[in-house]
Amino acid sequence: MIEASDTGSTEAGREGRGRDFWPADESGRKRPSPKLLLGAAAALAAVVVAVVAVLVFTGGEDAPAAKTALPTAYTPDFNGEGFAEIASRSADARAITEGEAASAKELKAGAHSFKLAESELTGDCKSATWGARLQGDLAKFGCSQIVRSAYVSADKKYVGQFFVINMETVEGVKQILRDLQRETGAGWVTPLNPPGVPAFGAGFSAAYAKTYGHYAVITWVERAGGDKSTTLNELIDVSLVIEGAADFLYGRLDLASGTGAGQ
Template identity: 55%
Template sequence: MIEARDTGAPETGRPAGGRDFRPEDDGKRGRRKKKRSPKLLWGAVAGAVAVVAAAAAGAVVLTGGDDDKSAATGLSNGPGVLPTAYTPQMADRQMARIAQRSADQRPMTQGEVFSNETKTVTYQNYSFTLAGSQLSGDCKSVTWGQRLHDDLAKAGCSQIARGIYVSQDRKYVGQFAAINLASQEGADQIVRVMDPATKSGFVLPLLAPGAPKFGGGFSAAYAQAYGHYTIVTWVQRAGGARPASLNEMIDISLAVEKPADFVWGRLPDEGNGR
């Protein structure tokens, strides 16, 4: 288990140095307990995802399936800023079967990542609605930072899917991003290079018409390698106010990370080599 830490971003007025953000409510020091859904029937899950992806392909035009359509729907990039708190996590052994993109060659689709099941996401008392999503084949255009751009190119970045979520009470905003890379080694490196301590760059937040602005003030991001994918969940209070506890940000992130479930559907079945 990895602890989230305060990176001392300028917005907080705190010195740099990666201090723990100690929540006052339960003494768990901001530990992020990963939500794990049962993923035992790999073949059945993969089939279900394939059906969802095929069914959603025709809906891409309505939801901004590429950069040009995103512009038509009013989606845009937010400012190039760094999260205040950041938790990196490398890939685990469960994802070894898709450690290489050569074992998972089908490109992501917007309907697969942001399926009907992820239009509304919940965790505990938090509920969020997808306000906009975008799938880009130009990794450089939806990220910032020269070193990050260089590492994305070296890691064979081919796609980045992004979504913006707004809580039903409009008090919170969340960003989700899935980065398609050539290998798990590259995915782990992107998790490392996006650490705000390196000041190397980050994913640009996706903005949607009518959604609260995202990027200024206090925010917390959680990045993990899932095989050859890097998944980023980035959350904040609307307006960027500092939360009373980092556990508040953790709970929000556990709702917003729901689209990451698409990765489980891409794991080949161990029995037949799919």
């Protein structure tokens, strides 16, 4: 497991990991790559339209336990445009490294900036998920790794989860995206809940899943503390920032297509 400390605080070294993880305001954060921002902007219009068709709201339910938490709203994107070169793991056989999994220490776009609170890379896909049907399909379609990362915003208003699921082929990715629809009851990815960060999954939340070749990329966001007054448009903006953590997959795409020199 990889954990990020609050290096922006002068108290971090003295107090260690026991204190609340709230990032200090900092300047000079790395901007997401132009390639990623272009893809995110193009996806936004499709997400807004798709949300109307696939949203499912839970109403006034009690806060779920993190073990079986579900997003209030979920929008899958099965397109996968631009990632045909790595539609199969055979074209991208190198396993995800811990360095890649935790490479996005800071994310910033527009008015939002986030800092990595914790990241975990596992080869045990069952341990990072819940639900027998989902876990069965992960095994059936060749899940080899799951990346889970937790982010918290600099203004302390939002928390986000970022997941990457390494599948054998794009068809397996599409099956997992179908499984994640609430109405299937198949299960979900278990969110990380780092010490000192508000518990995730208790309030109105939105998740967006996309097809990146043989990788399923999922962002899941909510207001810190589970504030149920959050609007869907607000969470769309936040999710696009969190999706910036998928930038390392563009490097893999470049390598597979022969346009990259390595990472």
